[in-house]
Amino acid sequence: MSDHTRRSTGWQLEQNAPEAYERYLVPPIFASWADRLVETGDIREGDRVLDVGCGTGIVARRVATSVGTSGDVVGLDTNQGMLAVAAETAGDNQHTPEWRQGDAEALPFDDEDFDVVCSQQSVQFFDDPTAALEEMQRVLTPGGHVALSVWRPLEYHPAYVVLAEALEHHVGANAGKMMRSPFPDWDTRDLRTLVQDAGFDDVLVTIEVGSVRYPSVEEFVRREVASSPLAEPIAAVGRTVRNELVKAVEEELHAYSDDHGVVSPMESYVITADRPQ
Numbered sequence: 444m445s446d447h448t449r450r451s452t453g454w455q456l457e458q459n460a461p462e463a464y465e466r467y468l469v470p471p472i473f474a475s476w477a478d479r480l481v482e483t484g485d486i487r488e489g490d491r492v493l494d495v496g497c498g499t500g501i502v503a504r505r506v507a508t509s510v511g512t513s514g515d516v517v518g519l520d521t522n523q524g525m526l527a528v529a530a531e532t533a534g535d536n537q538h539t540p541e542w543r544q545g546d547a548e549a550l551p552f553d554d555e556d557f558d559v560v561c562s563q564q565s566v567q568f569f570d571d572p573t574a575a576l577e578e579m580q581r582v583l584t585p586g587g588h589v590a591l592s593v594w595r596p597l598e599y600h601p602a603y604v605v606l607a608e609a610l611e612h613h614v615g616a617n618a619g620k621m622m623r624s625p626f627p628d629w630d631t632r633d634l635r636t637l638v639q640d641a642g643f644d645d646v647l648v649t650i651e652v653g654s655v656r657y658p659s660v661e662e663f664v665r666r667e668v669a670s671s672p673l674a675e676p677i678a679a680v681g682r683t684v685r686n687e688l689v690k691a692v693e694e695e696l697h698a699y700s701d702d703h704g705v706v707s708p709m710e711s712y713v714i715t716a717d718r719p720q
């Protein structure tokens with residue numbers, strides 16, 4: 444049996460990161476944050492909504508319920524693998540989102556095509572976030588609005604601080620860097636400036652606090668790795684290093700472990716802003 448498929452004390456490496464993302468990360472993390480984003484985004488029946496960096500589609504699916512059959516939802520992502528899982532997971536909405544491959548920095552839509560643009564935990568991955576926000580503004584109707592979320596810096600996510608440091612130590616600098624990448628060092632002022640510079644008005648930045656829970660530290664490490672670009676580098680290091688990695692994370696997360704597994708706070712900025720009339 445190859446090292447890629449062998450079980451090592453319970454954690455089996457997954458080769459299909461988009462499927463693992465939908466299975467392991469969407470239910471405990473992204474689904475509840477999607478509900479918050481849709482609520483903050485004030486999405487109404489009949490709205491035409493774009494979800495930029497839709498991944499496997501959790502926000503677009505939630506939006507589809509809010510806009511009803513008189514509205515429209517488009518989910519856009521660069522990654523064909525994520526979009527394929529989104530299409531398979533379309534859910535039981537009366538109205539299924541449309542899935543489009545494309546780049547946030549060059550949106551394949553006409554001017555003033557949408558009432559609302561959403562983007563959950565994606566802006567931090569765009570090469571040029573200002574260009575992407577300008578594009579969001581271009582495709583919005585005058586008076587339309589954006590609803591965005593971006594994780595707060597790494598220090599507000601204790602379990603991920605531990606995992607990033609352990610990856611750095613046991614796997615290498617790049618693995619640590621990958622684990623840090625979802626958590627940019629942006630404060631409320633940076634975000635306000637970013638959104639205002641793209642031409643939006645009435646920028647409102649809110650800090651929201653949540654948590655994530657896993658049945659064990661081993662499952663936390665296994666699921667996070669399987670659902671991310673870390674799957675390959677971790678597969679390459681072998682079982683001994685993986686076991687050491689889990690042990691190190693278990694020791695450091697002792698204070699967050701209880702009879703149900705492990706829990707960690709997570710904090711996100713949620714930003715809304717209007718396109719001027």
Ligand SMILES: C[S@@+](CC[C@H](N)C(=O)[O-])C[C@H]1O[C@@H](n2cnc3c(N)ncnc32)[C@H](O)[C@@H]1O
Pocket residue numbers: 473495496497498499500501502519520521522525545546547548562563564565568569570
């Ligand atoms: C952490 S995932 C978030 C996915 C989804 N919004 C969710 O809440 O589950 C970030 C997503 O941004 C997408 N992405 C990164 N750069 C992009 C770009 N320039 N244009 C469109 N999507 C992009 C990635 O492919 C990935 O699916």
